[in-house]
Amino acid sequence: MTTTTEQNTRPGRSHAPKVDIVETETGLRLWADLPGVDEGSIEVELVDGVLAIRGRVATEAYENLEPLYTEYGVGDFDARFRLSNAIDGDRIEAKLRNGVLELALPKVEAAKPRKIEVS
């Protein structure tokens, strides 16, 4: 029996970014550490309830550098999250600052908790 796994077309490892995820009544907020990734090299995608974040690190900045001591691997970032709540994909907001991607993922109206008045 053989199993196939998805492979990246670009060589090198991809890393899972460190993330913070907070859920509020109106939606989810997510922060992902993507050091070395610029605005044009990030893809955020929501397909079938799976949120995919990909960030490419420019390796040109590492040319002509000879490693002496390393504590972290340099490579692209790749993360996938299955979102249990219904998220309004059209209203996702993203911003990048100091290497941190911040996403605001609003829930669709039907998924928000509703108070039912008892008369």
Added chain:
Amino acid sequence: MALLTFRRELDPVNALFRLQEELERVFQNPRGLDLGPSGRGVHPPVNVFRSGDDVVIRIEVPGFAPENLSIESRGQTLSISGKCSEEPAAEGAYHRRERFAGEFSRSLQLPRDVDPSQASASCKHGVLTLRVPARAEVKPRQIAVTAS
């Protein structure tokens, strides 16, 4: 990474050759670098490179604005500290909390042939780059030959 694979009949000589091959592969592959150096696990992670005679240090500091980082040199030691101004979420519940928040301080002892007092620093997209130039006396010098 499987360093050694045990077969039914283990041949110690072959096993040594395989180990040697694996080690060579790891050392030759520039991406196979994370073998677990002493500073692993300390925040923020640091990579140190040579660029010609200069030393280049790259530190991942996502979430830290350049104005919240400070770098100090004393002798051959370079100290980097930072303070994160991010506030935790005021409302809602954390599902995950993996990112570093707060203060850090790290010191690096540099080789004697570079001059930390002449270091320059830049921060872009959460990566701090420090360049420590070589001391003038270690740079190659041409000595002119005069006819006598």
